[in-house]
Amino acid sequence: MNTFEIIKTVRVTEKGTRQAEKLNQYTVVADRRANKIEIRQAVQELFKVKVLSVNTMNIRGKERRKRTAAAGRTPSWKKAIVTLKEGDKIVLT
Helix, strand or coil, X not given: CCHHXXXXXXXXXXXXXXXXXXXXXXXXXXXXXXXXXXXXXXXXHHHCCCEEEEEEEEECCCEECCCCCXXXXXXXXXXXXXXXXXXXXXXXX
């Protein structure tokens, strides 16, 4: 897998913004097959920062219903919380 396949997007939420300000941590949506080492290398290459640690978790898709009797399902995905070295930032503009 290449770097752009491993890191899909950076999640911007209220909790994530607080984590970025106080703990220098960012939440990333990663490919489900990627491991912590691959995620670390991809973030360092994409954003030119130094990664101290990576915590990952698999998020299960939820049952959803959209104007129909049959329920659908949102896709499952992998969340990675990336801690950066003091002074490094990921600029999200």
